[in-house]
Amino acid sequence: MSTTPRPIPFGIMLQGPGSHMHAWKHPSNVPDASVNLGYYIDIARTAEDNGIAFGFVADGLYINEKSIPHFLNRFEPISLLSALATATKKIGLAGTLSTSYSDPFTVARQFASLDLLSGGRAGWNVVTSPLEGSGRNYGRPHPEHALRYQIADEYLEVVQGLWDSWDDDAFVRDRDSGTFFAPEKFRRLDHKGRFFQVEGPLNIQRSPQGQPVIFQAGSSDDGIALAGKYADAVFTHAPSLEETRTFTQKVKNSAIAHGRSAGDVKIFPGIGPIVGRTEEDAEAKYQAIAALAGLDDALAYLGRFFDHHDFSQYDPDAPLPELGDIGANSFRSTTDRIKQDAREQGLSLRQVALQAVSPRPNFIGTPEHVADELIRWFDAGASDGFILGFAAQREGLDDFVTLVLPLLEARGYHRSALEGQTLRDHLGLPRKASRYSTDAEPARKAG
Amino acid sequence: MSTTPRPIPFGIMLQGPGSHMHAWKHPSNVPDASVNLGYYIDIARTAEDNGIAFGFVADGLYINEKSIPHFLNRFEPISLLSALATATKKIGLAGTLSTSYSDPFTVARQFASLDLLSGGRAGWNVVTSPLEGSGRNYGRPHPEHALRYQIADEYLEVVQGLWDSWDDDAFVRDRDSGTFFAPEKFRRLDHKGRFFQVEGPLNIQRSPQGQPVIFQAGSSDDGIALAGKYADAVFTHAPSLEETRTFTQKVKNSAIAHGRSAGDVKIFPGIGPIVGRTEEDAEAKYQAIAALAGLDDALAYLGRFFDHHDFSQYDPDAPLPELGDIGANSFRSTTDRIKQDAREQGLSLRQVALQAVSPRPNFIGTPEHVADELIRWFDAGASDGFILGFAAQREGLDDFVTLVLPLLEARGYHRSALEGQTLRDHLGLPRKASRYSTDAEPARKAG
Structure with a gap:
């Protein structure tokens, strides 16, 4: 593992008041944070201005009286991310959408559209919907775990195929000759599979990053296999450095088994640092959260x-x-x-x-301690970055950007300005070449 | 029919370069208008700054080599409208989504989310998808016309039911007592119908306008029946004043037959005025468009x-x-x-x-002539407003706001500032009360 300093990419959860079930009661937050667009814009801009690479919107398709309060009432991801696209300039915009309760043609369009209108900043977190009740909102039985992942596999094959419907230079728009597109750069998909039949093409061009970034968040064996085959980035747990490193290796091995390389998939454990100027400060902040x-x-x-x-x-x-x-x-x-x-x-x-x-986070303490720990995990190859999911969003983010990021920057592990333009740039991933591109690296055969 | 001057509400099509098949070649437009967010923002702001009530994004789910050029490559409506929500302040944001190729739980969420994040400016143009090929992008047979409208009817019943999942004052968010919502103001839908089974509730609160505005755009008998039952506004053709007035009366009679009143549904014919400082100017502009x-x-x-x-x-x-x-x-x-x-x-x-x-528009000529004609149609009860679908968007809109709107304003038929805040305000429609509200007007029983 290299120990030469290099910037650690960070993402941030955009989940209203924070990850704690009662984060809405935390005094640093507005109580209606999950449906307050101004609040989301403020958080996204704070993140962007401090060099955080992307925002990440989680989602769910079923609630009942016992759900986490801010899950009862929250924005839907495509609309929220698109609204944030015009309120920000460079930060990546990733969100969750389920392959178990949607149509690939629609989802391919919505993420492609977000990607294009944001200038290449979209990411799709592919989930299969864990909650049994989701089926009751969609009038069909909730597929069992293995079947959900079989559906997701074919679904991704279709969506990535649709995203390559038009070659990069297909739209010539030459007014003199009246030629809008080059017919030979138009690719019908004609997918006929076990779960999906999709003719195509998609009615939108490729974006500056080629295709939206694929995130995957399932940590089961099925999830790891899906990630190895398709994912550009994986959102996972962070139980300990060793366990996270083991998981990271598993996913990278899965990518290699699918003919990709270890660097093609970036691992982002979710962490919720609590930082105080002293250890006692940090502990008091944690206790205030636990008391919620x-x-x-x-x-x-x-x-x-x-x-x-x-x-x-x-x-x-x-x-x-x-x-x-x-x-x-x-x-x-x-x-x-x-x-x-x-x-x-x-x-x-x-x-x-x-x-x-109210889990005690594994990154808690003084700014120096938290910075040390982040560097230790990163240099040990536990992950390729982190997704920040603060228990109390506003306080957590403000403390982190004020107290921790400057320390990381001073040590060469952070840059406070996003240098690239697309989400792939921010993650250190190359632009995604079309499967039809002749000057691309040999494309992985999907399916 | 009243002839006391009152403002005519206008909407504007947001369809890239304009309604003409080769509008992309028109010199007033950027050729990539259909996928150029900056262009959409400019158009929407021009409209908003001149008192136009709403933007309207059409859509389609199938293309092939023969499609209209800018339909081959365009933004998807939910993402585009959400992006425009943060780039504008007051203008309404309406868009097309098909009931034949989507799930009511998802669509209810996306429009509710757009409505909430835009401060009550969302409208949904309900279509059943005319294009046969759509089915081949969704892996199922395209339902025939009558069946599509039966599906749409039940679909709207479900969506409007989901939009009332939470009473207006359900979310109390009282930190002292720890009460996030009032349990008795939480309404599960439990819909079990012919086409849909949807438990609910929806995971988002009602917006400042209660529910998104329902547009309907089908002009067949099935479309008129659906509009009479559910629509707040209807987008239609404008073949002539008399035919448009006859259609308007049909829709209003259909509303009355469904226990609503004539004023509950507003009729918006689509028109594409071509305005020149002289008649010859206007004719030359039309010929330039026809030559495309x-x-x-x-x-x-x-x-x-x-x-x-x-x-x-x-x-x-x-x-x-x-x-x-x-x-x-x-x-x-x-x-x-x-x-x-x-x-x-x-x-x-x-x-x-x-x-x-290249249809010759029925509103063409000098600013005075076009203003006269608009007033004549409006005062004759042919419609409740108009949707502007310029053949060449940039030129058409600029001419209309510069030359025609000031004349209408001088005569009391326009206000250059939007006074209300929600789309319902702009259309002269009251806030939509929840079906569970006790101080509402007697609610129409859906279904």
């Missing part, structure tokens, strides 16, 4: 990962109960981790729930 | 309304051939009108095709 949720909240929050299982029926001070397969079709890698931690550390239900709702 | 398309272009353009039928196989100077049912499942009202005009006026194929591709 009591035991009832914590049990409901835990239930969310287990198909809204009702944990209030158990003795909170007994060990985490046996849960069998509950949740295995939803957030599988998260529920496996929770059960494993509880078993290994002998945790009570109360401890499991409170740790789930 | 030759006979081959015209025959291909005509074919577009008839399932891309190949008209080049016929003698152009013979009468329009018998076409039977070709095109009846697509642009039915347009094809009926073309065939009727050809029959009644004894037109050759050449004349039909040239008139189709």
Whole structure:
């Protein structure tokens, strides 16, 4: 692993008030942050002005009374990202959209359109929808885990095919000859597969970055295989440096197994640093966040990962109960981790729930300590960057850009100005060549 | 009909270079207008600064080599309108989305999100997709005309139901008590119909205008019935004052038959005024536009309304051939009108095709003449306003705002500043009350 300083790319979650279930109560946030466009613009501009490479909008397709408050009422990703495109200049704009409940022609268009209107800044976080209830909003049964990933695989093949409908120089727009496009640079897809039949072409040209960046966020084996085949970037957990590095290696090996190289897929663990001028400051900030949720909240929050299982029926001070397969079709890698931690550390239900709702971040302390840790992870090859998901967004971001980024910059691990123009530039990825391009590197055969 | 002056609401098509098939060649436009965000922003701001009530983005889900050039390569409506939301302040933002190739949960979210982030400026133009080829991009058979309208009817019932998922005051966000929402103001839809099963609720609150404005653009009997039941505004043709007035009365009668009042649905014929300082100026501008398309272009353009039928196989100077049912499942009202005009006026194929591709607008001439005509139509009750679809966008809009709007304003038929804040304000429509609101006017029962 290289230890020559080089900038660490950061993304930032754009999820209203922050990642904590009750972040809306945190005094640094406006309470309606999840539906306040001005707030999103402020956050995106703060990030952009400080050299953060991209914003990342998560999403979900099902809510009920027990959902995380700011999930009940939030902007839809395509519309939010497009609105931010005209309010910002350089920051990348990535968002979640599910392959289980959408049509590839529509999704290919929406991300291509966002990509083109933002000047090449779009990223699509491909998810398969963990929540069972999503099917009830779309009038069809929720596909089981393996089937969802089979659908996603063919879906990506179709979307990337549609994105290459027109060669880069297809639109000549020559007024003298009346030639709008070159017919031989128009590519019909004619996809006929197990799940999708899509004729094409897409009615939009390629963007300055060729194709939108593909993010992938599933950490199961199926998710890793999908990432290895298609993803430009992976959003994952950050349980520890060692585990994250192991995961990173797995994904890169999966990419290599699909004929790509290790550098073709960038790994971004999500972290929520809490920074104070002193250790005590940081601890006090963490305690203020943890105080936002009591035991009832914590049990409901835990239930969310287990198909809204009702944990209030158990003795909170007994060990985490046996849960069998509950949740295995939803957030599988998260529920496996929770059960494993509880078993290994002998945790009570109360401890499991409170740790789930207000996790102590693995980056907490003084600016120097947090900067040291980030550099240690990065230099150790644990990841290619980080996605910042602050428990309390406004305070977390302001502390991070004020206290940590200048230290990283002084040590050669950050640049406060985004130098490139596209999201691929910011991530150190080359422009995506069309599969029909003759001067491209040998293209991976999709499918 | 009242002849007291009152402002005429105008909308403007946002369709790249204009409505003419070869508008991209017009010297007033940038050739890449359909994918040039800066161009759209300039047009939208010109419109907004001159008191035009809304922009309107048309759409289509199928292209081939014979499509209108700027349809081959254009932004997708949700992303474009959302990008314009942050680049403008008051202008309404309406766009087309098809009920035949989308999911109501997704579409309800996207328009609700656009509506909320724009401060209550969204409108949805409900179409059922005329083009047969759309089905081949979505892997399913294109439903026939009547079935498409049955689907659209239930679809709108679902979407409007989802938009009322949360009462206006549902989100209390009281930090002291920890109450984010009032549980009794949360409404699950539980729709179980012939085409759709949707549980709900939607994960977004109502906007300042209650619900996005519903536009409807089909002029067939099925379209008129759908408009009478659901539409706040109708986009239609403007063949002549009398025919437009007859159509307007039909839609208003349909609204009354559905328990609504005539004023609940506003009729907007699409017109493409050509204005010159003199009659000769205006004629020269029209001839310059007509010269953009030759006979081959015209025959291909005509074919577009008839399932891309190949008209080049016929003698152009013979009468329009018998076409039977070709095109009846697509642009039915347009094809009926073309065939009727050809029959009644004894037109050759050449004349039909040239008139189709470069129609002489029914508002052409000096500023005084065009202003007179607009006032005459408006005062005669032919419509409630107009949607401006200039053949050549940049020239057409600049002429209209410079030469015609000041005359209308001097006569009390225009205000150059938008006074309201929401699209409903601009159209003279009240805020849409929730179906659950107790202080609402008696709500029409949907379905």
